[in-house]
Amino acid sequence: MAEIVADSAAASGGDESTILRLKGVTAGYGAGLILKGVDLTVPTGTIVCLIGPNGAGKSTVLKTISGLLRPEDGQVLFRGEDISRLSSRERLDRGVVHVPQDRSLFPGMSVWENVVMGAFILKDQALIRSRMEQVSTLFPIVAERKNAAAGSLSGGEQKQVELARSLMLDPALILLDEPSIGLDPKARKSVFESITQLAADGRSVLLVEQNARSGLAVAHHAAVLEAGRVALTGTGEQLLTDPEVARLYLGANAVAAVSTDSPSESAPQG
Ligand SMILES: Nc1ncnc2c1ncn2[C@@H]1O[C@H](COP(=O)(O)OP(=O)(O)O)[C@@H](O)[C@H]1O
Ligand SMILES: [Mg+2]
Incomplete structure (x- = not known):
């Protein structure tokens, strides 16, 4: 078999x-x-x-x-x-994750909230926290600007946040x-x-x-x-x-x- x-x-x-x-x-x-x-x-x-x-x-x-x-x-x-x-x-x-061409962050929500959303299909809070730590290490902007409204970031910073979000499901x-x-x-x-x-x-x-x-x-x-x-x-x-x-x-x-x-x-x- x-x-x-x-x-x-x-x-x-x-x-x-x-x-x-x-x-x-x-x-x-x-x-x-x-x-x-x-x-x-x-x-x-x-x-x-x-x-x-x-x-x-x-x-x-x-x-x-x-x-x-x-x-x-x-x-x-x-x-x-x-x-x-x-x-x-x-x-x-x-x-399989897809990061579309157009800006896809929710501009009024914080950077942190946007990244957490990348884990929307996960229920394990400890796993979500550890993934947040991992992506913050790769993309320091996520921790540095965690409470900033995503829409207040520059285009380049927003792209980093989108990439970070895409990694939440590993x-x-x-x-x-x-x-x-x-x-x-x-x-x-x-x-x-x-x-x-x-x-x-x-x-x-x-x-x-x-x-x-x-x-x-x-x-x-x-x-x-x-x-x-x-x-x-x-x-x-x-x-x-x-x-x-x-x-x-x-x-x-x-x-x-x-x-x-x-x-x-x-x-x-x-
Ligand atoms: N949602 C859609 N509805 C109808 N036609 C579409 C849609 N999206 C793209 N197209 C058409 O499909 C073709 C290829 O588009 P696309 O894949 O976006 O090309 P590229 O990314 O190489 O620029 C284009 O002719 C475009 O107009
Ligand atoms: Mg295209």
Whole structure:
């Protein structure tokens, strides 16, 4: 019995080395398909960066993984299990969290209250307290500004608080939609450092980034999504140095700038 399970898990990409695999995912919002057969793999413990033009379907990919949208066809395999028909809550229970692009904190509530809300499905108060301590260590702003209204923080500080909140359920896979958008260079740098730290702590990250150069620089693997299909995959480094990717997504002087530019100084794309 155990062998059969192990075999089928391996065959479906559920071996230890692969936390997430999308196979032929198609999805849309009613009329017409937006995703037209997306294949994508996130190796366990790595950062995978998804880039591509506006409207390509990057946010839609994340929604099909977290359950905000059900695929019409295809599979979303999380640790080998097809979760594509499960509810968002069921996916959360399994360790998949989604940090959406738009600011998602409750601005009138305190920083602390916002972060505690990330643990809304937990009942064990001692566990919640220990998680609060852990995320406050990773994101000191949570303790430093615990009683401040979340809305009074800068954009960069709010993003740190959102990341802290997303860790309250100790997720294995974090879906990050444009975390650096709208932030100043210093805040951007700090967000990318945090993302690197998440993976160093053993979590897996699927990152959607407009700021392609910085996203690719922190990513182990990367994919370009064009018109609802994965057009190119490689390591972050391979895509950073790919002339076509540079021309389309990294802006002028991109290739020359790769080796010298720090991520924080690269201009936002789009
Ligand atoms: N809630 C929605 N209802 C209808 N169409 C949507 C919705 N969200 C996104 N779309 C459409 O889906 C396409 C892909 O959007 P999106 O996944 O947000 O792209 P990206 O994140 O790559 O910019 C766009 O044409 C967009 O207009
Ligand atoms: Mg988007």
